[in-house]
Amino acid sequence: MSDSLNFHSHDAKAAILTLNPTQYLGFQAADSQLFTVGIHPWDTNGDQSALLEDFSKCLRGNNIVAIGEIGVDPLRGADIDLQYALMQHQAKCAEEVGLPVVFHIVRRFDLLINLHKELNPKQAWAVHGFRGKPEVVRQLAERGIYMSLGSNFNSESAKAIPDHLLLVETDDRPLESIGEVVKAVAEARGCSIATIENICSKNLKNFYRL
């Protein structure tokens, strides 16, 4: 069950593993393993043309089910304008090749919402490691953007996320910890663990089109 629930992980054994483009190009994948690939906002300080070249090589790579994680983080990485430009470029490419997108957004949800308005994408978008306030939940839900909860989240927000947009993840923590996340989300929403498992595995399949 846990494999079918975990929306976002950096554990090399994850069923759906998140890598940056350079890692993906050198990765020895297990047969059934799936990937999300993108230039992380923290990695935006490097040589831009090399980053973009590796990214473009990945776009039609094997077993890629989404672009990501991409996004903006004002606390780390390149200056925010450059981070935005890279996020915009990668999201446009995702739309062109028909892949959903996983975002890492710190504070600047306004930039994500601007980009969603600008591109009006047909592909599904999700914010992983979501810690935003209930007001942000409302704004994202209005645009149909999924929200994935990890080990830390705002419990009022967890309650406010519509069923069809809720996801759970371990991110950089051990895969086994998905059970703790599910339990915490169930407590915050006042429902059973089985309910969260059902909702989140269905949403994960819908998002990645599995």
Ligand SMILES: [Zn+2]
């Ligand atoms: Zn991550």
